[in-house]
Amino acid sequence: MGELRKDYFLDRWVIIASERGKRPHEFVQEQVKQKAGKCYFCPGSEDETPPEIFRIGAKNRWKMRVFPNKFAAVRQEGQASIKTDNIFYTFSANYGMHEVIVETNDHKKQLWDLAPKDIVDLISLYSMRIKELGKMNGIKYVQVFKNSGKEGGTSILHSHSQVIAYNKVPELVEQEAKAIKEFKEKMNICPYCCIINSEKDSFRRCFENRNFVAFAPYASRFPFEIWVLAKQHVKSITDLDNGQVKDLAEVMNSILKKLKKLNAPYNFMLHNSPAGEDFHFHIEILPRLATWAGFEFNGTIINTLPPEEAAKFYRGE
């Protein structure tokens, strides 16, 4: 038996069709052999990336590096303001800043090989870029995300995150902010605060420490999808105190170690508050072990692994 399920408060529907599915261990991916060739994210190629914006560590023994993306999706050119021609044609320049954060100097290490203290450093870079880029003219949102593995949409295997600051709030973040507002007006509480309370003791619970909780969401879009939420109602990763950052790094490390066991390609996206909105900071991690096809692109998503099974895998049961 499967189920049709709706997201907690978005109009997003998923068919959980476990009878089509595989057991968790059957999702394990083969190791991809890296192509030989020069890596521009490696030490020694610093002069061949666009000029460095920030670095952790000494110039010749750096640990992490931030620089503009050479193949930027958005640029600081043209008009950031959005216009409409003849009703149907709404547009602006692809305005903004697109940066890369190289997470380690070691080509052979992935984020799941790094220690929690390294993830603390990475979080500090995320916060720094969000604060700095968020202040720039015309920027409405700073989106931090990571693509890992070929099916995760990356062509460069050297472990890195990306930052796109642009003239729009991402549609999903906007929908979430709207849903929070409507829910709070009715119930006088943030829906995510309620969901955390409900999920942290459910069959979908995965990890928990003093400040953070992680669970497989009720209407998971992907096998092994997992969300990490601050227990306190915090608007953005930039508002976390040191203890919270440490706890976030610890939970992220626990999740990534599990994804390493599957050798899973994945994406994750920070969900921070847009300026002036109330929001509940969280990170959504989407392993990419299934391909969306024709049915999914019209809306409803088929997921062959129930989140309750994914949670057992994360809990080590």
Added chain:
Amino acid sequence: MGELRKDYFLDRWVIIASERGKRPHEFVQEQVKQKAGKCYFCPGSEDETPPEIFRIGAKNRWKMRVFPNKFAAVRQEGQASIKTDNIFYTFSANYGMHEVIVETNDHKKQLWDLAPKDIVDLISLYSMRIKELGKMNGIKYVQVFKNSGKEGGTSILHSHSQVIAYNKVPELVEQEAKAIKEFKEKMNICPYCCIINSEKDSFRRCFENRNFVAFAPYASRFPFEIWVLAKQHVKSITDLDNGQVKDLAEVMNSILKKLKKLNAPYNFMLHNSPAGEDFHFHIEILPRLATWAGFEFNGTIINTLPPEEAAKFYRGE
């Protein structure tokens, strides 16, 4: 220079970042070698599929076959009615029927190798299944779609389409129906009728005959995305007359031949009217030559090929 663009009337945004992109011929995919092994969609294996629902041609010399999907995402079991527990948990059974339409008895042919008259036959099967399944208890929508190629989400290479009839209108179709309603209330005309008029003479025009038009949509989500629309305001593929069916088959054939040149994996989905709604029938074809990643899953989509370039490719310029 690129652009941020919004869909004609949905809240769907795309960054057209052509400077990152490739020329059309650089998108050509390598031929995938088929794995050896038995194909259950081939002649001779008829007894090993679930019982046949319909067939074009003689039992031993059939041309097309319809049967239930052995690995169905939805089933005729449990409750089709949707319920909500504790505010956040909305669900039903994964209720419905999931069918396969094998499009040819020839394992080596793909839909793009078939003639327009074969596509006329396929359209007649689509219409028949939509009418029949749409009458069944608890069914709100009959979704017809095709997945082609590995990146298109299919594991079975023998050319086939799929039909999922279930207890929900797909979110995208629902959003479109809502937008049509709102637009018509304001402007007293269907927005798609306006868009056709505007696009069929634009730089995004691709194909046109007496009854159908095809163009690359203004905010294309994928390189080479193309939509096929009935020129007349027709609600569903089931309402087309013989002349319209012939013209639709001709345009689909022209598009598929172009996709064959790229050896492109692709999906297409029929957009028919939900019961009781007004709607403008169309087909959306999504070549899968790019991978959505972290940024896309938060909403805004990056597309590296402007639809104006895709249209040139379709027009043979």
